[in-house]
Amino acid sequence: MDNDKTVEYPSSGYFFDGRMRTMLVNHPERLKNNPRVKSANMYGIELKESYLIEIFDAWKKGGETGVIKDLNENGIQVEDVGSYFIRGLIARFKACGYPIDRDTLDYAEKERHPLILSGKYQWSARRRGLEINPMFRERLFLRYPGEMIEDGMIREGIDPRDVGINRIRRMEKEFEEEKRRQTEQEKQSEAQDEEKKGVFAARNSKNIPIIMEHPYVKAVDATKIQLKESFYREAHLLLSLGIERILQVFEFDVKWFNRPEITMIGAQLTSANPTQDSKNSIVETEQTLRIWKNREEAMMQVIAKGFQRIKEKLPYTGIDQRRAICKWVDTLPRDPWKYYTTQKILEEIGIPRSTYYELLSNESYGKGTENRARREEEDFLLIQQVADYKGFAKGYRQISMMTEPIAGQYISPNRVLNLMRKYGMRTTIRRASKNRKAMKELLGRNGKPNLLLRQFKLHRPNEVRLTDVTYLNYGNSLRAYGSASIDPVTGRLICFVVSENNDLQLALDTLAAMDQYPAVNGGLIHSDQGILYFTDDFQAAVRDRNLIQSMSRRGNCWDNAPQESFFGHFKDESGYKKCRNLEELRRKVEEYGVYYNEERRIWSRGKMTPLEYEEYLTNMDEESFAAYLAKEEETHQKKKEQSTRKAVEKAKKQLTGRGE
Numbered sequence: 050m051d052n053d054k055t056v057e058y059p060s061s062g063y064f065f066d067g068r069m070r071t072m073l074v075n076h077p078e079r080l081k082n083n084p085r086v087k088s089a090n091m092y093g094i095e096l097k098e099s100y101l102i103e104i105f106d107a108w109k110k111g112g113e114t115g116v117i118k119d120l121n122e123n124g125i126q127v128e129d130v131g132s133y134f135i136r137g138l139i140a141r142f143k144a145c146g147y148p149i150d151r152d153t154l155d156y157a158e159k160e161r162h163p164l165i166l167s168g169k170y171q172w173s174a175r176r177r178g179l180e181i182n183p184m185f186r187e188r189l190f191l192r193y194p195g196e197m198i199e200d201g202m203i204r205e206g207i208d209p210r211d212v213g214i215n216r217i218r219r220m221e222k223e224f225e226e227e228k229r230r231q232t233e234q235e236k237q238s239e240a241q242d243e244e245k246k247g248v249f250a251a252r253n254s255k256n257i258p259i260i261m262e263h264p265y266v267k268a269v270d271a272t273k274i275q276l277k278e279s280f281y282r283e284a285h286l287l288l289s290l291g292i293e294r295i296l297q298v299f300e301f302d303v304k305w306f307n308r309p310e311i312t313m314i315g316a317q318l319t320s321a322n323p324t325q326d327s328k329n330s331i332v333e334t335e336q337t338l339r340i341w342k343n344r345e346e347a348m349m350q351v352i353a354k355g356f357q358r359i360k361e362k363l364p365y366t367g368i369d370q371r372r373a374i375c376k377w378v379d380t381l382p383r384d385p386w387k388y389y390t391t392q393k394i395l396e397e398i399g400i401p402r403s404t405y406y407e408l409l410s411n412e413s414y415g416k417g418t419e420n421r422a423r424r425e426e427e428d429f430l431l432i433q434q435v436a437d438y439k440g441f442a443k444g445y446r447q448i449s450m451m452t453e454p455i456a457g458q459y460i461s462p463n464r465v466l467n468l469m470r471k472y473g474m475r476t477t478i479r480r481a482s483k484n485r486k487a488m489k490e491l492l493g494r495n496g497k498p499n500l501l502l503r504q505f506k507l508h509r510p511n512e513v514r515l516t517d518v519t520y521l522n523y524g525n526s527l528r529a530y531g532s533a534s535i536d537p538v539t540g541r542l543i544c545f546v547v548s549e550n551n552d553l554q555l556a557l558d559t560l561a562a563m564d565q566y567p568a569v570n571g572g573l574i575h576s577d578q579g580i581l582y583f584t585d586d587f588q589a590a591v592r593d594r595n596l597i598q599s600m601s602r603r604g605n606c607w608d609n610a611p612q613e614s615f616f617g618h619f620k621d622e623s624g625y626k627k628c629r630n631l632e633e634l635r636r637k638v639e640e641y642g643v644y645y646n647e648e649r650r651i652w653s654r655g656k657m658t659p660l661e662y663e664e665y666l667t668n669m670d671e672e673s674f675a676a677y678l679a680k681e682e683e684t685h686q687k688k689k690e691q692s693t694r695k696a697v698e699k700a701k702k703q704l705t706g707r708g709e
Contacts, residue, residue: 083124094130101148108142109210146213163211181220193224264337265299274305276314279331281321287347288318289354298343300336352389356397363399368408368415375400375408429468431456436474444478445469495583500599501575503689505537505611506681509674510663511566513537514574514596515612516559518551518581519620523628531619531638532559537611539666541566541659542645545619547635556581560590568596575599577609618645 080089085100096104100123107119116135117127127135142148149162164170164179173180189201198217199209209217260269265280284295292315293303306314331337359374366374378394395405407414435448435455443451449462469476501513516534523529530551534543544562548555568574574596576582582600591598601608619625623641628634646659654662669677 079129080125085123085125094134098149104138105142105148108139109208113139142210142213144213144215146216147211164207167205167207169205169207186220189220190224190227193221193228198224260305263301264331264334264340265301274310277331281317283344285318285321287344287351288315289351290347292318294347298347299340300343353397356394360397360399368419371400371404371415372408374398375405378405379409425468425471428458428460428464429472429474431458431460432465432468433474436476442476442478444476447478491580491583492578495585495588496578497598497600499602499608500597501573501608503608503610504685507678507685508538508573509569510536510539510541510666511568512572514543514563514568514572515609516563516574516576517609517612517616518555518579519616520551521547521620521625521634523626523634524630527630529631529634530555531616532556533612533615534559534563535612535615536659536663539659539663540611540651540654541663542615542642545638545642547631547638549631551581553581553584553586556584556587557590560587560594564594567594570595571597573597573599575601575609577601577606578603615645 080086080094083089085097087095087097089095104116104119107115109115111118113135116139120127120130120135147163160166162170162179165172169182169185170179171182172178185205188205189198192201196204198220202209202212202217257269260266260274265277266274267277268275280299284299287295287298290298292311295318296303296306296311296314303311363371363374378391378398378400381394384390391405392402395402431452432448435451436443438451438455445466446462449460449465452465453459468474505513505515513536514534515537516532518530518532521529521531529547529549531545531547532555533545535541536543543566544559546555546559546562548558574591576599578600581587582598588598606613619638619641623637625634625637625641628637648658650656650658651662655665657665666674666677
């Protein structure tokens with residue numbers, strides 16, 4: 050369906066949505082005045098619908114190469130929009146087909162749509178978009194699945210790329226569902242035909258006299274069997290067994306009846322009146338005696354089945370329902386054959402005999418739960434009364450101590466606490482913080498050791514990444530948050546991301562931005578103990594990049610000193626506080642980042658810029674780099690000894706000041 054070739058793009062930009070937007074990183078002003086561009090700024094570009102049609106035609110002819118060529122010829126450079134924009138553009142073409150919006154284009158442009166010109170599609174009058182011609186759809190359906198939809202369209206002179214893969218796949222699903230329904234209807238029709246043949250065979254001229262001799266048959270012919278009213282009166286109580294089972298009890302052959310007749314018999318049984326004695330209307334023959342015997346056995350099955358249902362539901366019934374069941378058992382007529390005695394019935398439904406008599410004679414029996422619930426409600430009302438006393442907040446212990454003097458009844462602290470929990474009553478007095486508990490649990494589970502140990506320069510370039518977040522107050526009482534990362538070996542700024550929110554997304558966006566200059570596999574990423582760096586999502590993203598996480602000691606900013614130092618230089622030198630909005634602040638951050646890496650020199654790194662120092666270290670041979678590391682190790686040890694000595698002297702002064 051396409052002629053795509055593999056093309057390498059510059060890696061700037063992001064494809065956001067189906068309206069063909071891209072995050073621009075370079076020169077949006079070159080696109081603003083382009084007549085084929087609807088809108089463009091540093092955050093996005095949107096092309097005009099008419100130009101999208103032109104690019105679509107270029108894609109059909111030359112694939113990705115054709116798209117790039119057409120963009121370049123019309124003043125839109127690939128490096129300005131980015132690779133994600135082009136890939137997203139082509140993905141939209143493949144999915145949606147010929148790009149046209151009937152609400153934005155005029156009549157002439159809409160009528161030039163290739164699918165409209167083909168006569169196989171038309172604009173829908175009921176909803177937006179195109180709809181397929183019913184006759185064309187029927188031809189595709191008849192040939193499917195022997196011929197795929199794309200092949201059928203090509204046969205009819207339609208390019209499937211104009212239709213789009215989304216429409217084609219949706220049509221495939223519709224065809225499969227229609228084929229399935231068609232198959233089911235055919236099978237059902239065949240089954241009905243077989244049933245009719247069977248019923249007709251069972252009602253042939255030879256069998257009709259036999260059916261007519263049945264004591265419960267009133268009339269019969271090749272199309273219908275009419276049963277006597279006595280059948281419905283006698284069979285009514287057996288309705289729970291099912292119609293086919295009832296017919297078998299009355300010695301009917303089920304094959305004599307078709308499905309509509311069985312349904313009609315069921316409806317008449319539901320409305321029948323079984324109170325009238327029907328035995329006198331039926332002649333007592335050997336067959337009728339057998340039927341009555343069958344009916345008696347079936348009635349025993351119905352009774353046993355009813356008792357079983359009661360037994361199954363009994364565990365889920367309340368005491369009042371059980372008492373009602375016992376009263377119902379007590380009012381049942383006595384079995385003259387003494388098979389269903391009271392004891393037998395109680396065994397069938399699962400109620401002990403002692404419980405049966407208690408429920409009949411003692412109205413308070415089994416109401417301990419209700420009485421307990423009533424007492425709990427009364428106590429809780431007292432607790433509410435004490436809690437609301439004079440409007441001051443109270444903890445559960447204070448409520449317990451005040452119940453007797455205020456309400457005249459003592460309630461223990463544990464009972465107060467339990468009832469408050471049961472009825473959802475909350476107190477603000479020294480409540481346990483769920484966030485604090487979750488934070489403690491997160492720190493215990495996801496805490497990482499300090500693997501860097503302030504050895505900031507004792508590594509090769511790109512082996513270590515530092516990261517941290519700082520607040521940026523700017524403009525007229527505005528605040529943003531900046532998350533940055535530097536290479537402590539070279540001092541290079543890897544990325545600086547600005548957001549209005551200090552949240553997990555800011556940390557994840559920083560990791561994504563660091564991918565522009567990735568660290569080596571197995572490198573360190575070091576941060577302080579900010580909550581964002583403890584989250585499962587952040588740590589999973591670190592593992593996905595094959596990095597090892599390291600954290601400063603709690604409350605020790607020196608463990609991440611180079612990163613803190615960078616933030617200090619930025620705040621002192623950039624003048625960011627004059628920015629009036631977030632867009633200006635981001636532009637200032639970007640400008641300072643270029644200045645910091647390419648022009649600003651660092652005294653401790655041979656007066657070189659970070660990029661120069663990185664190139665200087667990278668070009669060293671192994672012997673020279675080993676000598677460099679030895680010198681940095683010596684400097685590190687001297688600073689460590691000096692720091693230890695100062696700490697000891699400070700501790701001695703503190704002890705002396707306390708007179709110890």
